[in-house]
Amino acid sequence: MSIVDLTSMAEPEGEAQKKVNEIIKGLKEDIPNDCYQCGKCTSGCEAFILTELEPHKVMALSKSGFIDELLNSSEIWTCVTCLKCKERCPQDLAPVDVIFAVKNIAVVSGKQIDSGYSNMLQAVLGTGFIQSPKEVVDRENNAVTREGLGLTPMKGPEEIAKLQQVLMKAAMETLR
Amino acid sequence: MDLDKIGLYLGCLIPTEQYAYELALREVLPEFGLELVDIEGPACCGAPLRHINLSLTMYLSARNIALFEKEGLDILAPCPYCHQALSEAKDIMKKNPALKEKVNTYLKEEGLEYRGTNEHFHLLDLLHDEIGIEKIKESIKEPLEGLNIAAHYGCHLIRPNDIPRPDHSEDPQKLETLLKAIGAKSEYYNEKLDCCGAHIFINDQESALTKTGQKLEAVQKHGFDGMTTMCPWGQRMFDAKQDSAGQTVGASLSLPVIYYIQLLGLAMGKEQEKLGLHLNKSPVDKLGSKEED
Ligand code: SF4
Ligand code: SF4
Numbered sequence: 001m002s003i004v005d006l007t008s009m010a011e012p013e014g015e016a017q018k019k020v021n022e023i024i025k026g027l028k029e030d031i032p033n034d035c036y037q038c039g040k041c042t043s044g045c046e047a048f049i050l051t052e053l054e055p056h057k058v059m060a061l062s063k064s065g066f067i068d069e070l071l072n073s074s075e076i077w078t079c080v081t082c083l084k085c086k087e088r089c090p091q092d093l094a095p096v097d098v099i100f101a102v103k104n105i106a107v108v109s110g111k112q113i114d115s116g117y118s119n120m121l122q123a124v125l126g127t128g129f130i131q132s133p134k135e136v137v138d139r140e141n142n143a144v145t146r147e148g149l150g151l152t153p154m155k156g157p158e159e160i161a162k163l164q165q166v167l168m169k170a171a172m173e174t175l176r
Numbered sequence: 177m178d179l180d181k182i183g184l185y186l187g188c189l190i191p192t193e194q195y196a197y198e199l200a201l202r203e204v205l206p207e208f209g210l211e212l213v214d215i216e217g218p219a220c221c222g223a224p225l226r227h228i229n230l231s232l233t234m235y236l237s238a239r240n241i242a243l244f245e246k247e248g249l250d251i252l253a254p255c256p257y258c259h260q261a262l263s264e265a266k267d268i269m270k271k272n273p274a275l276k277e278k279v280n281t282y283l284k285e286e287g288l289e290y291r292g293t294n295e296h297f298h299l300l301d302l303l304h305d306e307i308g309i310e311k312i313k314e315s316i317k318e319p320l321e322g323l324n325i326a327a328h329y330g331c332h333l334i335r336p337n338d339i340p341r342p343d344h345s346e347d348p349q350k351l352e353t354l355l356k357a358i359g360a361k362s363e364y365y366n367e368k369l370d371c372c373g374a375h376i377f378i379n380d381q382e383s384a385l386t387k388t389g390q391k392l393e394a395v396q397k398h399g400f401d402g403m404t405t406m407c408p409w410g411q412r413m414f415d416a417k418q419d420s421a422g423q424t425v426g427a428s429l430s431l432p433v434i435y436y437i438q439l440l441g442l443a444m445g446k447e448q449e450k451l452g453l454h455l456n457k458s459p460v461d462k463l464g465s466k467e468e469d
Contacts, residue, residue, distance in 0.1 A: 046371040050383045077227075077379055080387065082371040083335035087345050094336070103227050113228070116378035120224050124236075128219030130188040136195065138454045146191070149452070151198060154191050155216045159286075163219065163239075166285050167232060175231035175279055 020109050027101050028065045034091040035059045041085035041095045051078035055085045055095030062098050071106045077114065125164045128157040179306055181211035182297070183249035185240060187258040187408075188220050194408040196452030200437040201254060201299070203450045207315060208307045212252070217243050221258035223332075237265035238279045241296070242288040251296035254437075256333035256407045259298040260341075266292060267339040298333060299406050299437065301342035304350040312357045317445035319359025323463060325439070326400040327351040327362050328391075328414065330407035331371055354436060355404065358443040367394040374409035377417075382424060388413040389425030392433075402432035402463055404439055411435060415458045433458040 039056045047053040053075040061070055070076055079099045086094040107113060120130045133146045133154060147153070157163045190197050205212055222236030241262055244251045253259040269276035269292060280290055303312065329348050337345040346369070355362040373387025392414060395403050405411045413421065415433040422429035434456060441451040442463075453460055 046387065047376075047383075050386060051380070078376055078383060080331075080371050080373060080384075081226075081375045082331040084331075084369075086336045086338075092338075100226050100230060104229055107228050114379035117227055120378070121228055124220050124225060124232075129192065130220055130224050131192045133191065134193045136193055136455065139457060139460075140454070144195070144455065146195060149195055149199060151191075151195060152214065155214060155218070157217050157219050162286055166282050167235065170231050170235040170282050171229045173231055173278065175234040175275065 016108075020105065023105055023108065024065060024067055027062055027067070027098070027105065030101075031059065031063045031098060032091075032093065033063075035063065035093055036091065038090065041089055041093075044084045044088055046080045046082040046084065047075075047078045051075060053078050055079075055099065058099055058102065059093065059095050062102060067102055067105065070102050071109060071111055076102055076106070125167060126160070128160060128163060129154075179250065180209060181213050181249070182252045182302075183244040183247065184212045184214055185218055185221075185244065185251050185253045185258065185262075185296075187253065187255045188224070189408040189412065190255060194411060196438065196455040197254065197408055197411065197435050199450065199452035199455075200435055200441050203446060204437055204441045204444065207444065208311060210307070213247070213249055215243060215247055215249070221253075221255075221261040223257045223261040233261055234265055234268065235279060235282060237261045238269065238290045239283060239286065239288060241266065241292070241294065242283055242290040245291060245294045246288065248294075250294050252299070252302060253296055254299045254406070255409070256298060256330040257409060259296065260332040260339075262296050263339045263341070266296075298342045300329075300333060300350055300354075303354055303440075304342075309353060309357045312354065312440070316358055316443045318443055320439065320443050320463075321359045323360040323401045324399070325355050325360045325362050326365055326395045326398070326403040327355065327368065328372070328403055328405045328407070328410055329369070330405065330410045333407065334369075351404070351406065351436065355439075358440055360439070363398070363400070365395065365398045365400070367391050370394075372407075372410040372413040374413050377413070384413070385417065385421045385424040388417060389421035389427060389429070392418060392421060392429050392431055393425060393427045396427075396429060396431050400431070402434060402460070404434055404436045406436050415456055418458050430459055430462075432456075432460040432463050434460050434463065 037056055041055040042048050045055055076099055083096055086096050123130050135143050135145050138144050218240050222233035225232040334341050334343050334345045334348050343350045352362040370391045373384035377384035418429050438451045
């Protein structure tokens with residue numbers, strides 16, 4: 001399995017499913033018992049007011065291992081990563097980190113993710129960056145490029161194939 | 177300040193489309209005796225890939241730090257998103273030496289090693305804490321008197337507070353202090369810590385633009401002359417996408433949005449073009465006319 005498959009593979013079976021189950025169990029164990037569902041995270045959540053993401057619910061469901069509902073929900077993808085939930089939790093918990101973990105699990109379980117994310121991943125694997133230098137327009141609508149502005153060319157990774165290889169391996173590990 | 181040179185780590189967004197930020201940084205910072213050094217090999221900080229795979233973020237951040245460390249350079253990361261990813265990677269590896277080992281086994285394949293001996297700065301702490309307010313005041317030729325500018329920090333610059341951040345998570349003040357140093361005013365407003373919405377633009381444009389529009393509308397209603405940022409993601413939303421944000425929330429928006437480093441350059445008497453002012457999409461010309469009033 002390559003990391004590109006990570007974002008496009010079908011529902012996992014057998015070994016792969018076993019691995020996913022292990023990750024879900026790991027997440028459950030990693031979340032401390034301390035969330036008392038006070039809802040403070042949700043009360044200040046920048047996404048809640050727009051899209052009904054409820055970080056306290058994410059905490060409860062992940063802790064009890066019921067993350068199927070979350071994996072299939074679109075709400076987890078609406079977290080704007082403002083980090084206020086983590087900042088303000090009276091129990092020093094980090095709903096935003098759990099949301100990231102759940103999204104990562106959605107990816108390894110082969111859930112459909114927005115093409116914006118997979119495109120970004122492809123771009124990083126191919127060039128080292130999420131996008132290449134763009135032609136933009138100035139306020140008068142004249143086209144402008146990096147070079148045209150006198151900026152030096154970007155100096156990205158010299159051996160992109162090597163970086164790609166290492167990234168694929170790293171993605172299979174838990175570097176956290 | 178004992179820094180006379182620093183490695184410039186621009187990340188992805190600045191060198192591929194937020195050219196005004198890069199132009200202004202390169203124009204202004206050398207005036208304080210600081211040489212900006214470009215090196216070969218950096219890549220994405222990994223933060224945008226967090227949604228997909230957290231290990232990628234960890235590896236990419238460690239790798240970028242290691243590249244500058246190899247050259248014996250401290251780092252300037254003017255993007256808060258990058259800066260936070262670097263800070264987080266550093267913090268995790270400091271607390272977990274076994275994990276650092278693991279990361280290093282991968283880095284070795286690229287001929288690199290992370291030791292964690294160099295420092296990294298964002299523009300906010302570089303200006304406020306390293307260069308210092310006094311030196312900034314001394315550099316000013318044309319103070320921006322009469323302007324009241326709203327400060328936008330950006331979420332990742334100040335949070336989370338369990339890792340070192342350049343300013344306070346709930347009551348940051350350094351940007352206001354920097355605005356005062358160049359002669360402007362910066363009043364408090366209730367929406368100061370509100371998010372720009374940038375990070376869901378990729379998959380939910382309408383929600384993202386709603387956040388952007390709501391904050392801009394609030395700032396405009398308060399009667400500010402403009403808004404300033406130190407974040408390429410926030411700038412992209414508030415400046416480049418201001419028109420669509422206005423349409424999304426049904427407001428007629430016409431607020432100058434400008435990088436702080438551009439404002440500083442203007443106050444130092446720099447030419448507008450060299451600060452990339454022609455690249456801002458919002459009506460930054462209004463700042464000049466207001467100033468002369
Ligand atoms: S995560 Fe923290 S803030 Fe949220 S409900 Fe649990 S204890 Fe309260
Ligand atoms: S980080 Fe995400 S979940 Fe947490 S408060 Fe912000 S938007 Fe809500």
